[in-house]
Amino acid sequence: MAAEEWQLDDFEIGKFIGEGKFGKVYLAREKQSGYVIALKVIFKKKKLEKYQFFGHLKREIEIQHSLDHPNVLRLFAWFHDETRVFLVLEYAAQVELYKLLNNLLRFSEKRAATYVASLAKALAYCHKKHVIHRDIKPENLLLDYEGRLKIADFGWAAQLQAHGKRQTMCGTIDYLAPEMVQNKAHDQTVDNWTLGILCYEFLYGVPPFEAEDKYDTFRRILKVDVVFPSSPLVSPEAKDLISKLLVKDSSKRLSLQKILEHPWIVQNADPSGCGF
Structure with missing residues (x-):
């Protein structure tokens, strides 16, 4: 074109x-x-x-x-x-991911792992090019005609030089990393945090820190108040991945490469990234 x-x-x-x-x-x-x-x-x-x-x-x-x-x-x-x-x-021909999640209520572990792996690969590529997205959420994720996930809407994205940080608080409340809630400088690891939020939401149907009042959401984020309900049933391996991403100290969050090597991803993700 x-x-x-x-x-x-x-x-x-x-x-x-x-x-x-x-x-x-x-x-x-x-x-x-x-x-x-x-x-x-x-x-x-x-x-x-x-x-x-x-x-x-x-x-x-x-x-x-x-x-x-x-x-x-x-x-x-x-x-x-x-x-x-x-x-x-680019035209993404299938339903938006948030509509699909609303319709299905939650995703199977195979589907969730496939989407998380796709996101990890895409974000690793973006980070290598010094781009942080800062607003990964179901509303900004589309599916093409093969069912392959596509990150869209780079309205809050920023260029980040090596070892640099950004100060602007941006994104969507339920997906904000603790350093953003505290108005501290942040780097590409805010995207890694959001992968933990999405992994939880894919499996349980709601983001982990959702509350009626935004200040309660902020409080839960800062405490990393993650609760794993007994229902629906989610595997220990999935919970382990979520717990290693939702870490307040950004330097200790699981890297994108380690996400792809995590046993839950290796055992469940469809290598083709599509086919559902």
Whole structure:
């Protein structure tokens, strides 16, 4: 899909398929090649100017466009006119992961392990390129037509130089690492923490520190108040992995490579990353 400059006339616009805080997403087809994509439309005045988000969007585009991994949603190109910005994105044809989890209530250990392994591989790739995502959650995870997981929405992603740290508190409350709750500097290990949150949520159907009041959630995060209910039944190996990721001291969290080598992942994850 290489082109020096795209414009809206290059695409046949199909049905509306989703909406985020800053834009609407439509199914579209590139006229010349017939290639099906997702086209995200963001209004400059209504959204970007109102929220002073031009710099934020520029950084998001630069980061996502630089990434090329099977488990990261591709941003092929972008263009704009007087009133709108358009992002040409890979189309993930299946249901969003959060909808799938809501429908199934919880995932089998095989499915959960496969998704965690896919995320660990994708994040290892991102971290190698000095990118931290900082907002991994079911709403930002999509499935392609083969059922392969794709990380989407790099709105809170940041470039991090070697041994560097970031200070901005960002992300979603239930998935925040303790250092973010405390407004301390953080590094790529905030993504590792979030993998522990997701592993728990995949298996139990809810994030581990969920509470009615956000301050109770913050308190539970800081205490690392993880409770493993007796039902549904979850294997000791899965609990072990979760416990080694949800560690307050970020330097002691399990590395992404160690996640992939963990017995629970080795025994349960589908190497193909799809097929459900």
